[in-house]
Amino acid sequence: MIEYLWRVFRTHSSRQYNFNQFSGNCLNHPVPTRIQGVQDLDLLLLVSFDKVPQVSRMGYDNKHFSEDSKRFVAGGFCGVSQSNKRPVLGEISVNYELLNKMIVPLTTDFERVVVETLHQIIHIMGFSTFAFPYYRDPNTGLALTLDQIVKGGTLRNKEVSLVVLPQVVRAAREHFDCNDLEGLELEDEGGENIAGNHWERRVAEEDIMMGITDSQQGLTNYTIGLLEGTGWYQLSNY
Numbered sequence: 089m090i091e092y093l094w095r096v097f098r099t100h101s102s103r104q105y106n107f108n109q110f111s112g113n114c115l116n117h118p119v120p121t122r123i124q125g126v127q128d129l130d131l132l133l134l135v136s137f138d139k140v141p142q143v144s145r146m147g148y149d150n151k152h153f154s155e156d157s158k159r160f161v162a163g164g165f166c167g168v169s170q171s172n173k174r175p176v177l178g179e180i181s182v183n184y185e186l187l188n189k190m191i192v193p194l195t196t197d198f199e200r201v202v203v204e205t206l207h208q209i210i211h212i213m214g215f216s217t218f219a220f221p222y223y224r225d226p227n228t229g230l231a232l233t234l235d236q237i238v239k240g241g242t243l244r245n246k247e248v249s250l251v252v253l254p255q256v257v258r259a260a261r262e263h264f265d266c267n268d269l270e271g272l273e274l275e276d277e278g279g280e281n282i283a284g285n286h287w288e289r290r291v292a293e294e295d296i297m298m299g300i301t302d303s304q305q306g307l308t309n310y311t312i313g314l315l316e317g318t319g320w321y322q323l324s325n326y
């Protein structure tokens with residue numbers, strides 16, 4: 089997967105890593121002052137290990153920390169680039185107690201560690217409702233309006249939110265072999281950290297950005313399409 093990402097991903101980035109930080113803390117921990125002004129950096133991830141992580145409102149998936157949900161990594165961004173508002177500073181917070189419980193008896197859970205960590209990195213890179221207001225048109229660099237990103241609709245007799253970014257629609261139509269698809273549905277259940285920040289589980293069970301992680305999930309083209317639709321990444325041949 090790393091080779092694949094290396095091949096398809098490029099970041100629109102300025103040499104100088106100047107960013108606006110939302111507060112002195114990232115999710116749970118102070119941001120080291122020495123990172124200000126460093127050069128040639130696309131994304132800085134702070135990794136923290138907590139027994140019972142407390143995630144602020146800038147974080148996602150804090151419900152995933154509970155043992156019931158069996159998710160042990162949370163993530164969120166806490167700083168955006170001054171030039172194009174791309175998230176460039178984020179934190180991944182690992183619940184080490186739960187991680188230990190999973191890793192020691194079952195080394196095969198390593199795949200799940202990879203899937204969950206990548207899931208959080210994709211949230212940090214822009215798959216989140218917090219990031220929607222910063223999305224850019226990839227061609228013009230201008231900020232997108234919310235209705236260019238998400239629209240309301242009715243499916244299965246209920247109100248739904250559909251991601252209508254053209255890159256997502258194109259990839260989803262191809263993936264599901266359905267040319268009538270207007271957009272791809274976001275999850276509406278699971279509380280504020282799940283709803284709106286993941287694909288609807290009924291349609292995107294195989295994708296890494298569903299609300300519940302399974303080690304069999306992979307990175308589908310509609311999730312890559314969403315990252316391209318942020319306007320911050322240049323994708324090729326995906």
Ligand SMILES: [Zn+2]
Nearest residue numbers: 148149207211
């Ligand atoms: Zn998530």
